[in-house]
Amino acid sequence: MYNPKSSKAEEFISHEEILNTLEYANANKTNVQLIDSILEKAKQLKGLSHKEAAVLLDCEIEEKNKEIYALAEQIKNEFYGNRIVMFAPLYLSNYCVNGCVYCPYHLKNKHITRKKMTQDEIRQEVIALQDMGHKRLALEAGEDPINNPIEYILECIDTIYSIKHKNGAIRRVNVNIAATTVENYKKLKDAGIGTYILFQETYHKESYEKLHPTGPKHDYTYHTEAMDRAMLGGIDDVGLGVLFGLELFRYEFIGLLMHAEHLESVFGVGPHTISVPRIRPADDIDPTAFHNSINDNIFAKIIACIRISLPYTGMIVSTRESKECRERTLHLGISQISGASKTSVGGYSKPEEEDENSAQFDLSDKRTLDEVVRWLMELGYTPSFCTACYREGRTGDRFMNLCKSRQIRNCCHPNALMTLKEYLEDYATPETKKIGQALIKREIEDIPNEKVKEIAKKNLIDIGNGGRDFRF
Numbered sequence: 025m026y027n028p029k030s031s032k033a034e035e036f037i038s039h040e041e042i043l044n045t046l047e048y049a050n051a052n053k054t055n056v057q058l059i060d061s062i063l064e065k066a067k068q069l070k071g072l073s074h075k076e077a078a079v080l081l082d083c084e085i086e087e088k089n090k091e092i093y094a095l096a097e098q099i100k101n102e103f104y105g106n107r108i109v110m111f112a113p114l115y116l117s118n119y120c121v122n123g124c125v126y127c128p129y130h131l132k133n134k135h136i137t138r139k140k141m142t143q144d145e146i147r148q149e150v151i152a153l154q155d156m157g158h159k160r161l162a163l164e165a166g167e168d169p170i171n172n173p174i175e176y177i178l179e180c181i182d183t184i185y186s187i188k189h190k191n192g193a194i195r196r197v198n199v200n201i202a203a204t205t206v207e208n209y210k211k212l213k214d215a216g217i218g219t220y221i222l223f224q225e226t227y228h229k230e231s232y233e234k235l236h237p238t239g240p241k242h243d244y245t246y247h248t249e250a251m252d253r254a255m256l257g258g259i260d261d262v263g264l265g266v267l268f269g270l271e272l273f274r275y276e277f278i279g280l281l282m283h284a285e286h287l288e289s290v291f292g293v294g295p296h297t298i299s300v301p302r303i304r305p306a307d308d309i310d311p312t313a314f315h316n317s318i319n320d321n322i323f324a325k326i327i328a329c330i331r332i333s334l335p336y337t338g339m340i341v342s343t344r345e346s347k348e349c350r351e352r353t354l355h356l357g358i359s360q361i362s363g364a365s366k367t368s369v370g371g372y373s374k375p376e377e378e379d380e381n382s383a384q385f386d387l388s389d390k391r392t393l394d395e396v397v398r399w400l401m402e403l404g405y406t407p408s409f410c411t412a413c414y415r416e417g418r419t420g421d422r423f424m425n426l427c428k429s430r431q432i433r434n435c436c437h438p439n440a441l442m443t444l445k446e447y448l449e450d451y452a453t454p455e456t457k458k459i460g461q462a463l464i465k466r467e468i469e470d471i472p473n474e475k476v477k478e479i480a481k482k483n484l485i486d487i488g489n490g491g492r493d494f495r496f
Contacts, residue, residue: 028282028289033248036286037227042278049078049274059088066095066332069102074281077333081277081325089325096328096356099335105433106467107408107440108400109338109360110393111160111198112153115369116141116180120166122202122239124225126270126303126314129166131239139369140171143183148373150184154192156364156393157451159409159443161194162221167202167241174208177201181215191450191492196411198263202241203250209257218414219296220254221263222247226271227279235270251283255291260420262287263340265299268326269317277326281333293421297338297360298330304344304388320349324356331357336427343389347399350389354405363396397447398456401463408440409447412495434473435496438480441467442494445487 026038052058062076072080080092117140120129128136141149153161163180165172177199184194199212200221212220226232229244236242251262264283266276280298288294302323303314318326330339341350341358343365350361365387366372391399397407412435413423426432441464448460464484471477476496483494 028286030286031249031252031290033245034229037248037279037282039229041282042227042275045075045078045278046274048075049082052079053082053084055079056085056088059083059085063088063091063095066099069099069335071335072333074278074285074333077281077329078274078278080332081274081329092325092332093328093356096331100331100355100357100359103335103427103430103432104338104359105437106405107359107436108354108405109160109408109410110158110363110397111162111360112156112158112362112372112393113162113164113200113342113365113367114146114149114153114184115367115371116146116163116165116177117168117172118166118369119168119171120239121168122166122241123237124239124241125235125237126225126267140176141180141370143179145370145373146180146183147187149370150187150194151189151192152372154187154189154194155451157192157397157409157447158363158393159194160196160198160218160411162198162200162362164200167239172201174204174211178211178215181212181217185216191446193493195493196414200263203247204253206253206257209254209259213258217259218411219261219263220251220259221265221297221299222250222254223265223267223299223301224248224279224283225267226276227266227283228271228275231271248283251287251295252290255287260291260293261296261414261423263297263299264295265301265340267301267303268323269303269314272316273318273322273326277329280330284334284337293424294334295337296419296423297340298334299340299342300327300330301342301344320352323349324352327353327358328356336424343387346388347391351403354400354403361396364391364393394451394453394456397452398459401456401459406437406440406463406467407444407447408436409443410436410439410495412439416495434471434476437467438471438476438483439495441480442483442487445484446492449487 026041027035030036062079066072083089118129119138119140121131123130181197184197196218198219198221199217232244254262266280284294338359339357340360341353342362400407444460445464448457
């Protein structure tokens, strides 16, 4: 029985409800009257149900699909403007006890070089990331209670926040580690993490159990209910995601939205972010072995439909995707991207020694952070290194209420410009700095609140004179 308010995974992610929704969407994929009514509802900027969204995803009418893409872009601009938040993943350890068949970290893989960074090695990695200009990290680690216990993760977080190198500092640490207990989530909250991220991989229970044949991750229920425990542990910013290519994309799309509906129903706040990774080649992993891969057109439509359905939620595309694919999806709803990523343990401080056999997956976009920043600005976007909301306590329902009222722009827009100014002063190449200074000069005039605008202008001058870390 489907029940979004239930605490049981198989009730808030109901297999029967997903099948019924798939059937409903397929039956109405050319129903112009219904599609129009759903689009009209979406224009109210309050989101859609999983059933309504599934109809848009299945829509086969070219004219209506154009309207879907246009509406997604409009909604993205309404809530997030032209800002794109920048981050980088940091892999702490690839030791893992699970048997996930799509991940090279799986226990039986004897090809991969197993590594776990010491605190000194983490310092070297963080300094390398700071020297690029990064301010926000997403920590990654395999599940291994011996090598990667929660105490190790907490120590790493403390080390990362303690490192100040020249003008560099990591101001927000997001964490992507295995499902754990309420008590451990409380410890992560107390350590000052930003968002807790956990990919479901697939919402199809039978497929999930086959894809995770051994290890603690085999437990579908424990994994799927992890976000509830994180919320109960005090972490009110959580990030969802599936690995597209493992199961049929329509099933996963509906499952994602149902999970978001569940969090909203029970905790009053939906996911802070949704990630949409697609399976990539990696050591001991052949993506062609999975027969559910999706092409770029389907990928773009999934992103557009998520944006329409969850207008307030941040959306992430990583360097798994190519420059061309990322450029297309920026228009349709993406609000965060990674830059200059390494998916191996220790790959930032000694890239010339990087062991490809320790990487989690191959990258498609291998540009430097400066190249990505310049590219975004040339496209008309404002790269943002802002972490102010997290540090000002604007998380969970506080953030969502500001976002829903569209007041967040009075904070986010000036904060984005000030953090971009820091990047230009400290890390940018001359050409990037020139483009960025012109962008800031234009964009500062679009701040709607005159008082905020004047303060931001003063802060920008102070940043040019050596000041740092101004925020609204």
